[in-house]
Amino acid sequence: MTQKELHDQRLVKEANDKAMRFFTRRHFLRESAMGFGALAFGSLLGCNSDASVNAVNDFDAANPLAPRMPMFPGKARSIIYLHMAGAPSQLELFDYKPELMKLDGQNCPDSLLEGKRFAFIRGVPKMLGPQAQFKQYGQSGAWVSEHLPHFSTIVDEVSFLKAMTTDQFNHAPAQLLMHSGSARLGRPSMGSWVTYGLGTENQNLPGFVVLTSGGNFPDAGKSVWGSGFLPSVYQGVQCRSEGDPVLFIKDPAGIDRDLRKASIDAINEVNKQEYEEFKDPEILSRISQYEMAFKMQISVPEVMNINSEPEYIQSMYGTKPGKACFANNALLARKLVEKGVRFVQLFDWGWDTHGTSESGSLDIGLINKCREVDKAMTALILDLKQRGLLEETLVVWGGEFGRTPMQENREGKQNIFKGRDHHAEAFTIWMAGGGIKKGYSYGETDEVGYSTVSGKTEPFDVQATILNQLGLDHEKFVYYFQGRPFRLTDVSGRVIEEILA
Amino acid sequence: MFITIAEFIGRLHPLLVHLPIGILLIACLLQWLSSKQRFSELYQAITITLLCGMVAAIASTISGYLLRMNEDYDEQLVNIHQWLGISTAVISIIFYFLHRRNAPVKVRLGISVLLFLLIVLTGHFGGTLTHGSDYLSFSGSGETTAIRQKPIADVQEAMIYTDIVQPLLQTKCYGCHGKNKQKGGLRMDDSARLWKGGKDGIVLIAGKADESEMIKRLLLPRNHEDHMPPKEKPQLNEQEIALLHWWIASGAPFRKKVKEVKQSETIKPILISFQNNGPEKKLISDIPVTAVNRGDEEAINKLKERGVVVLPVAQNSNYLMASFVIVDSVTDSDIALLLPLQQQFIWLKLGNTRISDSSLYVISKLKNITRLQLDHTNITDTGLAHLRSLTNLQYLNLVGTKVSLQGMLALKELKNLQSVYLYQTLIKSSEWTALKNNFPHILIDSGGYSVPIFETDTTLVKPKKKS
Numbered sequence: 001m002t003q004k005e006l007h008d009q010r011l012v013k014e015a016n017d018k019a020m021r022f023f024t025r026r027h028f029l030r031e032s033a034m035g036f037g038a039l040a041f042g043s044l045l046g047c048n049s050d051a052s053v054n055a056v057n058d059f060d061a062a063n064p065l066a067p068r069m070p071m072f073p074g075k076a077r078s079i080i081y082l083h084m085a086g087a088p089s090q091l092e093l094f095d096y097k098p099e100l101m102k103l104d105g106q107n108c109p110d111s112l113l114e115g116k117r118f119a120f121i122r123g124v125p126k127m128l129g130p131q132a133q134f135k136q137y138g139q140s141g142a143w144v145s146e147h148l149p150h151f152s153t154i155v156d157e158v159s160f161l162k163a164m165t166t167d168q169f170n171h172a173p174a175q176l177l178m179h180s181g182s183a184r185l186g187r188p189s190m191g192s193w194v195t196y197g198l199g200t201e202n203q204n205l206p207g208f209v210v211l212t213s214g215g216n217f218p219d220a221g222k223s224v225w226g227s228g229f230l231p232s233v234y235q236g237v238q239c240r241s242e243g244d245p246v247l248f249i250k251d252p253a254g255i256d257r258d259l260r261k262a263s264i265d266a267i268n269e270v271n272k273q274e275y276e277e278f279k280d281p282e283i284l285s286r287i288s289q290y291e292m293a294f295k296m297q298i299s300v301p302e303v304m305n306i307n308s309e310p311e312y313i314q315s316m317y318g319t320k321p322g323k324a325c326f327a328n329n330a331l332l333a334r335k336l337v338e339k340g341v342r343f344v345q346l347f348d349w350g351w352d353t354h355g356t357s358e359s360g361s362l363d364i365g366l367i368n369k370c371r372e373v374d375k376a377m378t379a380l381i382l383d384l385k386q387r388g389l390l391e392e393t394l395v396v397w398g399g400e401f402g403r404t405p406m407q408e409n410r411e412g413k414q415n416i417f418k419g420r421d422h423h424a425e426a427f428t429i430w431m432a433g434g435g436i437k438k439g440y441s442y443g444e445t446d447e448v449g450y451s452t453v454s455g456k457t458e459p460f461d462v463q464a465t466i467l468n469q470l471g472l473d474h475e476k477f478v479y480y481f482q483g484r485p486f487r488l489t490d491v492s493g494r495v496i497e498e499i500l501a
Numbered sequence: 502m503f504i505t506i507a508e509f510i511g512r513l514h515p516l517l518v519h520l521p522i523g524i525l526l527i528a529c530l531l532q533w534l535s536s537k538q539r540f541s542e543l544y545q546a547i548t549i550t551l552l553c554g555m556v557a558a559i560a561s562t563i564s565g566y567l568l569r570m571n572e573d574y575d576e577q578l579v580n581i582h583q584w585l586g587i588s589t590a591v592i593s594i595i596f597y598f599l600h601r602r603n604a605p606v607k608v609r610l611g612i613s614v615l616l617f618l619l620i621v622l623t624g625h626f627g628g629t630l631t632h633g634s635d636y637l638s639f640s641g642s643g644e645t646t647a648i649r650q651k652p653i654a655d656v657q658e659a660m661i662y663t664d665i666v667q668p669l670l671q672t673k674c675y676g677c678h679g680k681n682k683q684k685g686g687l688r689m690d691d692s693a694r695l696w697k698g699g700k701d702g703i704v705l706i707a708g709k710a711d712e713s714e715m716i717k718r719l720l721l722p723r724n725h726e727d728h729m730p731p732k733e734k735p736q737l738n739e740q741e742i743a744l745l746h747w748w749i750a751s752g753a754p755f756r757k758k759v760k761e762v763k764q765s766e767t768i769k770p771i772l773i774s775f776q777n778n779g780p781e782k783k784l785i786s787d788i789p790v791t792a793v794n795r796g797d798e799e800a801i802n803k804l805k806e807r808g809v810v811v812l813p814v815a816q817n818s819n820y821l822m823a824s825f826v827i828v829d830s831v832t833d834s835d836i837a838l839l840l841p842l843q844q845q846f847i848w849l850k851l852g853n854t855r856i857s858d859s860s861l862y863v864i865s866k867l868k869n870i871t872r873l874q875l876d877h878t879n880i881t882d883t884g885l886a887h888l889r890s891l892t893n894l895q896y897l898n899l900v901g902t903k904v905s906l907q908g909m910l911a912l913k914e915l916k917n918l919q920s921v922y923l924y925q926t927l928i929k930s931s932e933w934t935a936l937k938n939n940f941p942h943i944l945i946d947s948g949g950y951s952v953p954i955f956e957t958d959t960t961l962v963k964p965k966k967k968s
Contacts (some may be wrong), residue, residue, distance in 0.1 A: 067810050067812055067824075068812070069812045069813045069814065069815060069816055070814075070815055070816070071815065071816050072815045072816070073788050073814045073815045073818070139769075139773055140769070140770045140773055141766060141769055141770065149955060149957070150952055150953075150955075201810050201824050201826050201827070202826050202827050203827060204827055312951070315954070316950075316951060316952050317952075318952075318958055318959075338852075339826060340810075340824065340826040340827070358964055363962075364962045364963070364964055367962045368961050368962055371957060371958060371959075371960075371961070374958075375952055375958050378952050379952045382950040382952065383950070385946065385948075385950070386900070386922070386924040386946060386947075386948030386949065386950055387876065387898075387900050387922065387924065387948070388874065388876065388896070388898035388900055388920070388922030388924075388946065391896065391920065437774050438773075439770060439773050439774075440770055440773075440774050441770060454739065455739065471815060497738070498738060498739070498740065
């Protein structure tokens with residue numbers, strides 16, 4: 001017997017052993033006894049009459065990313081979500097509060113502090129006036145600060161939500177709430193829900209792409225684009241704008257494309273047999289991921305190469321070829337959407353302006369962050385518009401919460417730079433394109449921007465609106481898991497009709 | 502608040518009316534059948550049926566009278582209905598006694614026919630009172646939708662009442678304060694009656710919005726009994742209330758244009774939102790209203806085999822969309838595959854493909870197309886001319902193609918066109934004005950936007966040195 005035959009024999013034996021372990025005598029007895037008992041008990045309780053117990057998720061395991069029809073004709077076909085991780089200060093960007101200026105330096109009134117908890121503020125902080133000059137722009141007369149000179153030229157394209165609230169004042173839970181509808185881990189992110197519901201038009205690219213910039217991941221980590229209880233094929237695929245777009249995308253030296261194809265076919269064949277035996281849908285996910293990875297080896301480097309874009313487009317966004325930066329990611333987002341990618345999620349880290357350090361301050365760090373994104377996000381809107389893509393692409397910009405009208409006094413002491421603490425009760429986000437009103441603002445905060453006065457919205461409402469624009473009813477769009485239907489918006493959420501065109 | 506016994510009995514009317522209708526019709530039927538030999542034994546049943554029907558008719562008449570006393574209906578209609586109802590009751594009584602007295606068969610047959618006609622007429626007018634005069638007609642809902650929200654190109658030029666206020670009142674108020682019903686005696690569908698107000702007095706005070714009853718009631722908490730519209734009816738949203746407030750505060754003008762009225766900072770963005778898209782515009786306008794048959798499965802599969810994404814635009818819709826985004830080399834023969842589904846396709850994404858003018862000839866047969874993406878293809882003016890027949894076209898993307906001003910002018914007749922994208926085409930910068938003049942109500946996007954370079958884009962702020 002040659003070495004090879006011996007080896008093969010051992011492999012076969014190993015496979016047989018493994019399979020047998022699933023069908024031992026004990027296994028049989030336990031399954032039969034418990035199984036019959038459970039069946040009998042179940043029918044005694046009349047469980048089977050409940051439709052949800054028998055409900056099957058509408059999901060094609062062999063072809064999980066195939067495009068699917070929406071529930072009703074949606075306005076948007078793609079989403080670009082620009083998340084400024086760390087929470088930009090609404091009071092220095094969009095929510096103009098001249099009254100707050102008058103209170104600058106005074107002690108915060110008790111009425112604002114009673115019964116409230118803050119992440120860092122202790123005792124009685126001082127009020128802090130807006131650290132920027134504001135002007136009105138466009139036909140809609142939207143207030144924008146001097147920090148966003150480019151964005152102020154396109155305010156007539158967007159709808160602001162100025163009375164956003166959340167119930168989390170720490171980054172990770174607030175980010176999770178914003179993107180997965182739950183402040184705790186384990187729920188699928190919005191991009192996963194959307195690709196689960198609608199698939200994606202381009203089978204050679206991932207349906208849900210994540211791009212990060214700012215030097216760090218968002219505090220919630222990769223869970224913020226995770227697939228939760230949905231099949232893992234729906235999780236966000238993180239791509240890089242520096243170096244290879246996806247790690248290990250190149251074939252290793254000595255492996256050519258044909259050999260790669262042959263090996264993937266072989267692996268998939270084994271996986272298919274495995275699936276025949278155990279019927280675990282995750283195996284199918286794995287098969288389709290191998291196939292997608294193979295196709296992506298060609299298509300991803302092509303679409304992710306921003307150098308192929310003409311010079312005037314590059315300068316419009318202010319890209320920095322070869323670097324990982326927001327501008328590169330914004331341009332990539334447009335290229336991906338153009339190629340039919342369903343959901344592009346950008347995270348830009350570094351907006352947490354407490355005033356404890358130079359980069360985390362309102363008078364230095366925030367301005368520098370604005371300079372990093374202002375031009376690129378403006379270019380993104382205009383570029384989508386001139387390609388006729390803005391009508392069917394919904395762009396969302398925002399953070400995970402807002403910032404206090406008070407200057408932060410960490411541990412009761414004045415911070416060395418100008419800064420504001422986390423604030424869950426009021427912040428601003430904006431949306432553009434994809435059937436959203438142009439030049440509109442919804443919701444108001446009080447005269448110091450502490451809490452909402454009218455038109456209050458919350459993350460669930462934003463999620464419901466995003467799904468609605470894609471043609472999905474957030475109340476009917478469910479996934480059955482652990483015996484009950486789950487929704488992205490859980491038990492709340494309202495489509496913000498006011499900002500729909 | 503409690504309602505009086507009389508009101509309560511009145512509200513039983515819609516329930517009670519069905520009894521005499523049913524019972525008396527049966528009585529008539531029995532009368533007609535019993536004159537035949539085969540059914541002569543049915544004669545026995547007529548007396549008791551008539552008695553029941555007569556009692557029910559009297560009860561309905563009384564409750565109906567009480568209802569009209571306490572609710573406000575169209576005066577003329579309710580009169581007709583009332584007298585017909587009373588006649589029905591009277592005739593049923595006469596019929597009953599004639600029957601008891603064994604009047605001649607011919608008399609009884611005659612009176613039963615009369616009764617039958619009365620029931621039908623009374624029922625019809627009763628229905629008209631509750632459902633409106635346009636309810637029972639094949640033309641769908643006629644009158645109530647006559648004044649539709651028209652797209653407004655320039656809101657400043659729009660008529661403040663007919664273009665903005667009236668469509669709003671119509672959707673939210675006329676149902677109870679219009680032609681068919683005037684609850685509280687208020688009729689709002691013409692200016693004289695609106696000024697006159699209702700039973701509780703005037704509703705509009707020109708220039709004083711906060712003191713006007715109309716605004717006051719809109720702003721009451723939804724559970725308040727005087728809140729309008731009633732809590733179970735569709736409500737006005739904040740912007741709509743702001744609009745009415747602004748209109749009344751400006752003196753409630755009926756014949757002025759928007760630009761002639763002073764506009765506050767809060768009202769401007771709301772007014773702008775009327776431009777291009779009226780607030781009441783339906784979401785699904787981009788799907789044709791008429792239904793279409795299911796597309797041929799085989800034809801769909803042929804397209805799918807070529808890698809084309811073909812999908813219904815929504816669940817329960819047979820209209821289709823197609824995307825060629827991952828088809829490597831689209832040839833004109835691929836486009837021909839669309840033909841068997843020419844009725845079904847409404848959205849077509851053909852951007853970045855190699856199709857040329859001859860494909861557009863095929864596409865021009867897809868009459869229902871509303872969205873067409875032809876960007877970065879080899880098409881020219883020649884092909885574009887074929888699209889003249891696509892009368893439903895709303896969105897046309899021609900970015901990066903060799904079309905010129907002449908080609909575009911050929912599409913002037915497309916009435917439903919809303920947006921055309923013409924970035925990187927042969928249209929010269931001097932021609933945009935001419936083009937926009939030829940398409941006055943359409944979004945023509947020339948593209949070529951630039952974002953200026955500011956020094957601050959690349960410089961970073963540094964902390965000030967402490968001295």
